[in-house]
Amino acid sequence: MKTIAITSGKGGVGKTCLSTNLSIALSHFGQNVVLFDADLQLANVDVALGIRAEKTLRDVVSGEVSLKDALTPGPGGIRVAVGGSAIGTLMTAGPKRLGQFFDQIASLQDSTDFLIYDTAAGLENRVTTFLKNSEETILVTTPDPTAITDAYATAKVLFKKNPEATIRVVVNMVACAEEGYALFGHLNSVCKRFLDRELEYLGHVRQDPKAAQATRARKPVVLLSPDSAAAEDYVHIARAVWDLSRNVRGRQLSAA
Ligand SMILES: Nc1ncnc2c1ncn2[C@@H]1O[C@H](COP(=O)(O)OP(=O)(O)OP(=O)(O)O)[C@@H](O)[C@H]1O
Numbered sequence: 001m002k003t004i005a006i007t008s009g010k011g012g013v014g015k016t017c018l019s020t021n022l023s024i025a026l027s028h029f030g031q032n033v034v035l036f037d038a039d040l041q042l043a044n045v046d047v048a049l050g051i052r053a054e055k056t057l058r059d060v061v062s063g064e065v066s067l068k069d070a071l072t073p074g075p076g077g078i079r080v081a082v083g084g085s086a087i088g089t090l091m092t093a094g095p096k097r098l099g100q101f102f103d104q105i106a107s108l109q110d111s112t113d114f115l116i117y118d119t120a121a122g123l124e125n126r127v128t129t130f131l132k133n134s135e136e137t138i139l140v141t142t143p144d145p146t147a148i149t150d151a152y153a154t155a156k157v158l159f160k161k162n163p164e165a166t167i168r169v170v171v172n173m174v175a176c177a178e179e180g181y182a183l184f185g186h187l188n189s190v191c192k193r194f195l196d197r198e199l200e201y202l203g204h205v206r207q208d209p210k211a212a213q214a215t216r217a218r219k220p221v222v223l224l225s226p227d228s229a230a231a232e233d234y235v236h237i238a239r240a241v242w243d244l245s246r247n248v249r250g251r252q253l254s255a256a
């Protein structure tokens, strides 16, 4: 099971869109995917996917059901751990209960190829707990200068916690592939210069009205408009993630 946390410095840059579309695209490649709503304040993956959960992470935290039994079937064959505000309480409940919770996550191992955490923006403890418990981080930014500055600040903290961290960058809402790669180059050169660390480029997602439309329709764009630019880019990213996990490009997905 590969665990990947999707995060960002600034909010609203497209983490939930990436998490949902990446999960569905990976599932389409035949992978067993669990999408975990780790945004503790504004859990909204269920809304983004247009699903209603009978059980949520709240019921897991209260001990009512196991994590496995709290998963809700989602579109495209994925399983979803729908968020609940009780998770916020858990994160402050001390290391023992937190450990028990992450033990439950480990129990998904046999039935899961990819566990994707959709985290909140920013670096408070409740976010970094998930980042620490995942093998890889995908850091999402947009061309917006404040989003890039905040992405750098996030990378700085992640490298400080783990100098060997693998941080893969997705640049969202770009006009073209070249813009994404150029922005990554800029961000990476700042990391090299000031942190002596390098980021990895995962890909770009073009700005696409179909993506916004899909959000309003509560249906991921890879399902609603599979021929759109954004859907094409999400599938491309999923392909890269899958290839990396199989070491197709000669690199390990796991940083640990
Ligand atoms: N490539 C894109 N083109 C156009 N609109 C996009 C694109 N990606 C995301 N959006 C829009 O941006 C908005 C924010 O996206 P999303 O909810 O995925 O961000 P987020 O990072 O999860 O936000 P939060 O920090 O609040 O959790 C949504 O309305 C979404 O439709």
Ligand SMILES: [Mg+2]
Pocket (backbone or CB within 6 Å): 015, 016, 017, 039
């Ligand atoms: Mg979100």
